[in-house]
Amino acid sequence: MKRKFTHVALLLLLLTTILMSGCKKEVEELAVATMFGGDYVNINGVDQYQIWARMMRPSSMEDNQKKEGASSDYLISASSTSLIEIISNLMVRLPKTPFYGHTYIYVFGARGAQEKILPQIEATMSNPDSRPAVFALVTKGLASQIMQLQPSGTTTLTQQIKNQSEKIAIDKGVACGITMNEFSEWLLSPDRDALLPEIESISPVEGETVPDSVIVQGFGVFRQAKLVGWLDKEESLGYLLISKKLRNVHISIPFTIDNQSLAYYLSGSKNKINFKIIDGKPYFKIKIQTVGLVAETDGFDITPDQIKPLEKIISDKIREYPLKSIACAKKYDADYFGLMQKIHRYNPSYWQEIAPNWRDIFQQADVEVEIEAKIVGSGFVSKSFSLKP
Template identity: 25%
Template sequence: MNRCLRLILSFALLLPLLTGCWDRQELNELGIMLGLGVDKDGDMIKVSAQVVVPNEVSSKAGGGKGTPVTQYQASAATLFEAIQKLTETSPRRIFMAHIRVLVFGEEYARKDGIYDVIEALMREPTARPDYYVMVAKNTTASHVLDVLTPLENIPAEKLFNSLDVSAKTWSPTTTVTGDELMDFMISPGIQPVITGVEILGNKEQSGNKENIATIRSPARLNTTGLSVFRKDKLIGWLTEDESKGYNYIRDNVESTVSHMPCRKKGNVTFKALRTTTKRKAKIVNGKPVINIDIKNVSSIGAVECGIRIGSMKVLKELESDSEERLIELMQESVHSVRRKFHVDIFGFGQEVYHADPKFFKKIENDWDKYFEELDIKYKANVQIKRVGTLDDSFKDELKE
């Protein structure tokens, strides 16, 4: 009897292990979406899903004759209605867990705003918020996701990797993920900024395999400048120098290359090895004051003028000139944003809140007006640690 009871209990304990996953999905039933584009279609939202074609990217296939991705499009009143509607043309259910880039068309970002889309994706449990967000400059998101690219078979991967590398090595660009963008939109004292992407060259050939069959692709994707938002709507674009100033203020610069005119003729090229920026606010006589302190360690990349790099006096002059240039970039960026957009994209309001929460709460609704007259003090410290494998330039010694 005891033996039978033990057997029954054993079977009872094993039964739960024999059940399958109720929401299991077979891989060959899913369409893996890596790029999601959002555009305006009249009063509706148009989604473009860049989906991987498994046979074309499989190593066993040895490289197929078709394109590595395909694009499905659908329009509806809301984001998820449109995504679900993609099944009208897609033979597989669209799987959202591997989205790499979310691209907004410029018209949609200007007129409809991006909050509803970001909120819907944040709410969706299968969509991870670590994708990069971009704005298609002077074009639609669907056109951007149409462009086939060399080196990377999957255009969405190309966009993700290009932006990731560029943000780490080139100061005018930065990365913004889905969850970071949500924080920008709901946090007081700061407005969102998103990197743009544009299509260079012949758009008509962008989706053909001929676009990657030549050394110089007829159509190319290029990250370009930063887009400025008020709440969730696009209001304009920063220039390259303004974008640099913004990233220096926001402490987004890891490494970059820049040049500066010599005091006589030619240029000196610098490689930034390390850059850190600290922002701090204080209240002085009832008014907020922002202090920006930037520290930069650089090396000499190239010298196009006959200056004596081996001289400590010359190095000190270069350091001083570099400090002035950094401050100038930041000042010009702030001045331009005040003049053209009248919104605080730098997060100065957040610094005021951290310094005195009660004071900021009193002025929060009028913060953009305070931003217009905000007293900002800049301080820069540049150290040139390396001069490369040469000391003085030999330009003056060139033969006649």
């Protein structure tokens, strides 16, 4: 019995090896696209689309490239007034069959996001091989400038942007990843607006030995499928506090007490949004609860009787972020929180009354924000460091 089991195990191992070899050979026959960037530019007096793609090198080539210090992927691009023609041109130029199953990123240039975002989304989403979970981002300049940058500390630029979109941005409270599917649903929604995380290039500080690279921070705001403005770091944090349930994050909230600069390290939050209609006008109440710790510093040790007053100060400070983001939403006339969507969902009869001019109603809506910040720790040491003279 034991010998029979051994023979079966060896047979399975042999079959697995053969299948894996076949898979590797098949992969070598593919041109794997990992990232796309789309611009709308003027070339020789003609407005047209310009699409860039980052393609993964085959492993055999990649080994040689790594020895020579080159990147493990390469860039191709094409321009035309027709997106269909661009796709055709890119496919003709590729030496192998294109594969989109490992495409993780799509970057929109600012002008394309302002004027021609729907055709780009349609071309992307209509591809049966495309991934619906592609992260979409927008830049204030040209997508081509982002596409041509080199990664810092990761294998590829695609992986670096994916990590920032998926983990780092929300961990620091400066943005969050939004997929092409989610973005498309928002753009087509009759009762809310959309936003996308902002991606920009950054230059190394003097003395650093890394190349120019990228940072995902802030949001681009859309109204009726057009880019209309931007959220800075504080406004972006306000959006996240209202719209997301934050878990295991590391967000620093600076505040001052007795002329001393301190920080509240927010590690989690949850929110609840209620509304009612008063005199024909919506009133929203947003309650946000947070937990975090305050790092003790020289001359400032937290005692039990200081906790409640500190929590009040921190709550007032945190409240500034959602209020700034709400003010931006009204300035851009763009409900990216989905507040009016809640009315549509939970009070459909009232929605039917206001649907034709729901944006005017959004501008008139009163929004109250209540913050309840809890201190659950005071850092890694029980006493602050105080140097003796």
